[in-house]
Amino acid sequence: MTVNTLPFFACLAISAMLYYAAPRKYRWMVLLGVSLLFYHWMGVDNFLYVLITTATLVVSTRRMQALDEKAAAKLRENPEGLTREEKKQIKSQTKAQKRLWLVCGVLLTNLGILLVLKYGNFFIGNVNRIFEYAGLNTINRLGLAAPLGISYYTLQSIGYALEVYKGKTAPEKNPFKVLLFVTYYPQMTQGPIGRYPDLAPQLFEGQEFRYENLTMGCQRILWGMFKKVVIADHMKPLVTTIFGAYETASGFTLFMGCVYMALQIYADFSGYTDIVLGASRIYGIRMSENFERPYFAKSLSDFWRRWHMSLSSWFRDYVFYPVSISHGAVKLSKTGKKIFSARLRKLFPVILALAVVWFCTGFWHDASWRYIFWGIGNGGVIALGLILQPQFDWMKKKLHIREDAWWWQGFSMLRTFLVVALLKVFPGADSTMQSLAIVRQMMFHFSPALTREALFPGMRLYELAYIAFGLLLLLAVSLLECKTTIYEWLARRPLVLRWGIYLCLIAAIIAFGAFNSKMAGGFEYAQF
Amino acid sequence: MRNFRRILLSALVIVVFLTAFEAGTRFVYQDPGNLIIYTKNDLKEHKGEIDTLMLGTSLVHWGINGQMLGDALESTTFNLATAAQPLSGSYYLLKDQNKYNDLKKVFLGVHVSSLTRDYSEGIKIREGIFDRLLSPMGKLEYLYKTADCSEYPQYLFFLARQDNLFEFEKVEKYVTYKLTDNFKSNISPSKKKYVYQTMGNDNTRAVYKGNYAEKSLPRKSVWNRSNIMEGNEEYLQMIADLCRDNGIELNLVIMPMVPEITKLMGDFDDMHQYYQDFCDRNNAKLFDFNQYENIYGILPNKYFQDPKHLNASGATILTGLLTDWYLNGI
Numbered sequence: 001m002t003v004n005t006l007p008f009f010a011c012l013a014i015s016a017m018l019y020y021a022a023p024r025k026y027r028w029m030v031l032l033g034v035s036l037l038f039y040h041w042m043g044v045d046n047f048l049y050v051l052i053t054t055a056t057l058v059v060s061t062r063r064m065q066a067l068d069e070k071a072a073a074k075l076r077e078n079p080e081g082l083t084r085e086e087k088k089q090i091k092s093q094t095k096a097q098k099r100l101w102l103v104c105g106v107l108l109t110n111l112g113i114l115l116v117l118k119y120g121n122f123f124i125g126n127v128n129r130i131f132e133y134a135g136l137n138t139i140n141r142l143g144l145a146a147p148l149g150i151s152y153y154t155l156q157s158i159g160y161a162l163e164v165y166k167g168k169t170a171p172e173k174n175p176f177k178v179l180l181f182v183t184y185y186p187q188m189t190q191g192p193i194g195r196y197p198d199l200a201p202q203l204f205e206g207q208e209f210r211y212e213n214l215t216m217g218c219q220r221i222l223w224g225m226f227k228k229v230v231i232a233d234h235m236k237p238l239v240t241t242i243f244g245a246y247e248t249a250s251g252f253t254l255f256m257g258c259v260y261m262a263l264q265i266y267a268d269f270s271g272y273t274d275i276v277l278g279a280s281r282i283y284g285i286r287m288s289e290n291f292e293r294p295y296f297a298k299s300l301s302d303f304w305r306r307w308h309m310s311l312s313s314w315f316r317d318y319v320f321y322p323v324s325i326s327h328g329a330v331k332l333s334k335t336g337k338k339i340f341s342a343r344l345r346k347l348f349p350v351i352l353a354l355a356v357v358w359f360c361t362g363f364w365h366d367a368s369w370r371y372i373f374w375g376i377g378n379g380g381v382i383a384l385g386l387i388l389q390p391q392f393d394w395m396k397k398k399l400h401i402r403e404d405a406w407w408w409q410g411f412s413m414l415r416t417f418l419v420v421a422l423l424k425v426f427p428g429a430d431s432t433m434q435s436l437a438i439v440r441q442m443m444f445h446f447s448p449a450l451t452r453e454a455l456f457p458g459m460r461l462y463e464l465a466y467i468a469f470g471l472l473l474l475l476a477v478s479l480l481e482c483k484t485t486i487y488e489w490l491a492r493r494p495l496v497l498r499w500g501i502y503l504c505l506i507a508a509i510i511a512f513g514a515f516n517s518k519m520a521g522g523f524e525y526a527q528f
Numbered sequence: 529m530r531n532f533r534r535i536l537l538s539a540l541v542i543v544v545f546l547t548a549f550e551a552g553t554r555f556v557y558q559d560p561g562n563l564i565i566y567t568k569n570d571l572k573e574h575k576g577e578i579d580t581l582m583l584g585t586s587l588v589h590w591g592i593n594g595q596m597l598g599d600a601l602e603s604t605t606f607n608l609a610t611a612a613q614p615l616s617g618s619y620y621l622l623k624d625q626n627k628y629n630d631l632k633k634v635f636l637g638v639h640v641s642s643l644t645r646d647y648s649e650g651i652k653i654r655e656g657i658f659d660r661l662l663s664p665m666g667k668l669e670y671l672y673k674t675a676d677c678s679e680y681p682q683y684l685f686f687l688a689r690q691d692n693l694f695e696f697e698k699v700e701k702y703v704t705y706k707l708t709d710n711f712k713s714n715i716s717p718s719k720k721k722y723v724y725q726t727m728g729n730d731n732t733r734a735v736y737k738g739n740y741a742e743k744s745l746p747r748k749s750v751w752n753r754s755n756i757m758e759g760n761e762e763y764l765q766m767i768a769d770l771c772r773d774n775g776i777e778l779n780l781v782i783m784p785m786v787p788e789i790t791k792l793m794g795d796f797d798d799m800h801q802y803y804q805d806f807c808d809r810n811n812a813k814l815f816d817f818n819q820y821e822n823i824y825g826i827l828p829n830k831y832f833q834d835p836k837h838l839n840a841s842g843a844t845i846l847t848g849l850l851t852d853w854y855l856n857g858i
Contacts, residue, residue, distance in 0.1 A: 005677040006684075211531045462691055503545050510549065511693065515682045 207284025224274025584637020
């Protein structure tokens, strides 16, 4: 059962009724019950891993809090008798012990599980290649399956532990509430990766029923379904056909494949996010947004601030900032004084942090070299943009280009979209070698042709009509959302028009939707 | 309470809209030549009268003239065999019809593919069965047991199956016919090659010209016990159990095909033995026309419309043979 299926909506409706029927202080239990049932229905047998994650979170965060309390008590007991040095020592000792709990209790255990389950075979495959080359016996591959959503709930859990470690939030004492935070069912398979201070209070406090939440939630689900079944699921075969025929397709067709994939993934993932956010809204829970019209971004770094925002901000807060202010990074900024300019040296910590973040982002997506290349590609373009910024500014000044000119803004958006689309050459292919073959094909055999077969291979006319209709509507809504959200816009319309739009959307979903796609997890990002 | 009323009203509006939308699009887009329309009407009209049911794949659908069989057996026979009908489909159709009728006999067509084919990919095939189920609970059970949940809208909404939304000429033709008295009297538009379209029966006068037997052999259509799929075998047993529990006589029929294709389909003696053992265990009768003496002499290729399916004349002959075999033995 995935979030775009009728059983999910039936489950949502029944659980929402139970949720609001239950006394407020027990409402979180309804959510936990449904989440566990959902996990079971998803066919995930590896619930043990979720329990381990929960247990490590409960124990480690409690220990961290106990250490904090112990240190505070020591300082309180004898405020005058302790020297400044002694106070400092107590604090640093506490920090070191807390770090031990964070690293051993949470990071090593949970990242260890993730590494073994998701990346184990990747490492074994690479080691085996070296062994084969050296004529040694190869290692057997692991027969372990990673639970669906492990990449998401692991990051969410680590985020929680880090917040407790930093003392920004108090740990939850009830292990079942922590389990709910880890397994909250709408977001379990693909996020958004929730932050504990935002999400947990909403989950644990029973929400009051508000009719507005129900209507907003349903509208959002409807719009998400439209994006998923009308756009994404119709574009999927087009993308698969193009990348599947990479040996014979022209570079131009492969380039179009990258463009289609960029649109398809957006419709798929943002559609999923809308459904999840809408479902949560029905319970009165407002989850963090994951997209903000990403294809209106004017640079790649701007794009990543608007795309998969929960993941980008997670990496920004928990990887980028700590790495860029780490001792190593600061040291790096002081090296090569004779070779590099002061401006460039100041960028070294940022570039180092970018390298780490983008390697991790690529690797987080999938255990394969092509995703690592994809990550490096993204990081490389962003770093290059930073390094060459003065040159770009100089050029714009020379050419009298005004940043706020409409044509320059349009050009910047197109440029960013093309970079994003071209980088899809890595996730679009089935293997790293295939990605490289596609790149070669695009570079040396581009041969543009404006025929239907070259532009939309294997697509029937009606499917193209559905896609075009879907994309036009998506564009119109995105343009409208530059000023206000579509939901607020709708709320201001007369009842008849509003309901007319709802019913038309339902009709469009039924008439134009592709329903029998048997994708694992239902959505593209579920595979990560 | 005010919120509750608003929610209820909204849900009602949506349900009414969906129902009207489904019915409207079915009226506009469903081909009036589609047998399902007439089959459903006949099933509804003859509720409580049907005592003999024919189930199975297109081999039975085309190959046995239900009306003729019914006349000979003095029973009201309905042909509910459909193209590539899986045994799961036969089971749910039987269960559904058993709710409305006092069934006495079932003629279930079985062959190689009944047990060896994987039906999970054949959504159109399964939809055809869903449409023929009358009871809402039967439909829900069938949906739950045989369909992936991502396919539910495909089953529930007729429009979700259409890929001819913009073929307005066809729409005009369909709607024009559906407004005629013929359609209201449950008469299918005349097609040159087609004959009799009542009580689930239809057939064609087309004649097999030979030469494409190999091409028409689907994958896994070679009899081999290792190819048998557990799910199919389970449903065959469930059919037998359902018949036993409801006092329905179960008859398995193995239909003939042209010799060019039969020789490509593996060890038919072993298949016969498999079904015979099944019948012995379940107190059922087996009518295996591959074992019928001089079957290729009685039914030469001119009685087939293609390598596998009998035409109208062939169906008449085979129904006669079956009736005779059933009533008098060979």
